[in-house]
Amino acid sequence: MMNRFFRLYIFVFIAAGICMPAISFAGERQKRPAPRNFPKPFTVMVPVRDGKKLAADVFLPSDEGKFPTIFIFTPYSRKRLTAAVPYAAKKSRLLDREHYVFVCADWRGFYGSKAAAVQSKKGPFKQVGEDGHDIVEWIAKQKWSNGKVGMWGASALGVAQYQTAVEKPPHLVCIVPVVARYGVSYEESFHGGVLKYSHVFTRDQVGFEGSAEKIKKQPVYGRWWKFVERLTTRDIGKLDIPVFVIGGWYDIDTEPVMKVFELIRKDAGDEARKNVRMLIGPWDHCDAAAGKLKVGELKFPKAEKVSEREAHRFFNYWMRGMKDNGWGNESTIRYFQMGERKWYKLDSWPPKGITDKTFYIRAGGELSSEPENSSEVEPDTYKFDPSDPSPTIGGLNLASPWKRDGLKVATGPKDQRSKVESRKDCFTYTTEKLGKNLAVKGIVKVKLFVSSDRKDTDFMVRLSDVYPDNRSMLITDGAHRMRYRNSMIREDFMKPGGIYEVTVRLSCTAHTFLAGHRVRIIVSSSNFPRFAVNPNDGGHFLEKDKKGLVATNSIYHDATYKSLLILPVAGTAKK
Numbered sequence: 153m154m155n156r157f158f159r160l161y162i163f164v165f166i167a168a169g170i171c172m173p174a175i176s177f178a179g180e181r182q183k184r185p186a187p188r189n190f191p192k193p194f195t196v197m198v199p200v201r202d203g204k205k206l207a208a209d210v211f212l213p214s215d216e217g218k219f220p221t222i223f224i225f226t227p228y229s230r231k232r233l234t235a236a237v238p239y240a241a242k243k244s245r246l247l248d249r250e251h252y253v254f255v256c257a258d259w260r261g262f263y264g265s266k267a268a269a270v271q272s273k274k275g276p277f278k279q280v281g282e283d284g285h286d287i288v289e290w291i292a293k294q295k296w297s298n299g300k301v302g303m304w305g306a307s308a309l310g311v312a313q314y315q316t317a318v319e320k321p322p323h324l325v326c327i328v329p330v331v332a333r334y335g336v337s338y339e340e341s342f343h344g345g346v347l348k349y350s351h352v353f354t355r356d357q358v359g360f361e362g363s364a365e366k367i368k369k370q371p372v373y374g375r376w377w378k379f380v381e382r383l384t385t386r387d388i389g390k391l392d393i394p395v396f397v398i399g400g401w402y403d404i405d406t407e408p409v410m411k412v413f414e415l416i417r418k419d420a421g422d423e424a425r426k427n428v429r430m431l432i433g434p435w436d437h438c439d440a441a442a443g444k445l446k447v448g449e450l451k452f453p454k455a456e457k458v459s460e461r462e463a464h465r466f467f468n469y470w471m472r473g474m475k476d477n478g479w480g481n482e483s484t485i486r487y488f489q490m491g492e493r494k495w496y497k498l499d500s501w502p503p504k505g506i507t508d509k510t511f512y513i514r515a516g517g518e519l520s521s522e523p524e525n526s527s528e529v530e531p532d533t534y535k536f537d538p539s540d541p542s543p544t545i546g547g548l549n550l551a552s553p554w555k556r557d558g559l560k561v562a563t564g565p566k567d568q569r570s571k572v573e574s575r576k577d578c579f580t581y582t583t584e585k586l587g588k589n590l591a592v593k594g595i596v597k598v599k600l601f602v603s604s605d606r607k608d609t610d611f612m613v614r615l616s617d618v619y620p621d622n623r624s625m626l627i628t629d630g631a632h633r634m635r636y637r638n639s640m641i642r643e644d645f646m647k648p649g650g651i652y653e654v655t656v657r658l659s660c661t662a663h664t665f666l667a668g669h670r671v672r673i674i675v676s677s678s679n680f681p682r683f684a685v686n687p688n689d690g691g692h693f694l695e696k697d698k699k700g701l702v703a704t705n706s707i708y709h710d711a712t713y714k715s716l717l718i719l720p721v722a723g724t725a726k727k
Contacts, residue, residue, distance in 0.1 A: 448564020
């Protein structure tokens with residue numbers, strides 16, 4: 153059974169975080185020139201413990217001497233350093249060529265390291281960690297090294313940092329995992345029992361063929377997922393160096409990133425627990441490493457390049473001994489409050505003083521602080537056709553340059569009016585204009601009372617900020633499959649026509665609805681390709697060339713069945 157589990161989670165592990173554009177795994181065809189602010193690198197084949205050799209490019213400073221090293225370990229080709237390190241082709245603060253050596257190495261079995269077959273019988277986590285350990289120690293022995301090595305990288309490159317760190321290489325000083333989780337969890341691939349379709353299938357498109365089909369076979373949060381979660385996080389106590397965790401509110405893995413931060417604070421070694429810090433900005437998966445100015449359709453000037461600037465400060469503090477740069481006094485958590493566009497500091501998440509602000513769904517598309525006072529209010533009813541799902545327009549996606557089923561997935565805050573709200577298979581519910589700012593910090597929930605003429609269907613909710621010019625900008629979203637309304641480990645199908653309660657949990661966010669803006673939720677039964685389409689026939693997925701069954705779904709909002717929106721609203725935090 154162990155071997156069967158390993159074969160499945162190897163796909164989940166290696167491909168869980170994909171953020172590089174236009175990648176080919178057929179050799180090293182796609183080469184780019186070295187960044188302009190780097191001398192030309194030289195390539196070495198680094199020996200590891202089993203006698204194999206892994207390809208690495210070494211970038212040395214212009215001057216001779218011994219320097220600290222930033223090590224990047226990637227499955228996406230070391231020749232694509234400009235993809236691994238955003239802004240590398242321009243002047244990057246992180247790529248400090250005067251004070252650091254940079255080493256970028258290919259994972260075993262990939263690109264220049266393709267000839268080195270995977271050897272570890274303990275699974276892919278162990279293999280990446282062992283290889284990372286050996287490269288760190290090789291770096292420390294080189295004449296240009298001062299013996300201090302740090303690691304940096306996003307997504308899978310961040311996962312490699314955790315795996316290397318728990319192997320405890322003596323010369324690894326600190327790590328900066330960006331939009332990277334530690335271990336494997338059910339929620340990376342499913343939300344409310346619904347497959348994160350575009351995220352999972354993008355893995356096939358970048359070379360991990362077959363991984364999506366394997367994950368589809370485990371739709372229930374049962375024994376397999378629990379086994380893998382325990383197995384892949386059990387070594388966290390061995391992590392015992394400073395860690396700088398970076399995440400984004402529009403990242404596909406926002407909550408897994410926050411959970412690993414809490415796991416480090418709770419179960420890691422003393423040095424890690426004391427010296428872990430977290431930064432969460434308004435970024436998506438592919439641009440968090442750089443802190444890109446524009447995300448979706450909005451610009452965030454106060455967050456631009458903050459992630460790379462702070463990573464550089466972190467490295468300077470721990471690797472160059474710059475104890476006067478303020479890092480030692482930095483708050484444990486810094487997060488960007490969207491809407492008001494300000495950075496806040498905290499010692500723990502969620503902020504203290506959170507209270508639930510409730511808005512009730514009412515007739516006529518209204519969200520109100522008061523519920524309906526009559527039980528005679530008609531429900532809102534729509535038809536959900538699986539062959540014509542509501543499209544994903546922005547959000548917490550894994551941005552992909554490829555089209556899947558004719559759709560290209562975008563990320564971040566985007567206007568929902570023309571392609572989502574205009575459809576007949578959804579209902580929107582909106583507040584009056586707010587008289588004062590409403591600061592949301594945490595997990596938004598929507599409790600619905602619903603019915604369907606099918607035994608199973610999905611309910612999906614998007615939360616948007618309606619601007620004074622009527623733009624409806626997406627903030628976060630969520631989904632829930634009705635068969636899992638009572639339990640994620642047991643199916644409980646509906647009886648057609650029965651009225652059922654379901655709570656849709658939206659992904660964690662930090663957003664302020666400004667005075668004069670309005671709060672809106674969009675309720676539907678699909679959001680494709682972010683989430684897989686429910687065929688409404690009791691099956692888990694709408695199979696290719698199948699249309700599924702049209703469902704007639706209703707949302708109740710009267711004095712008896714009070715459907716509502718719950719916003720976690722905070723008091724004040726340190727700015």
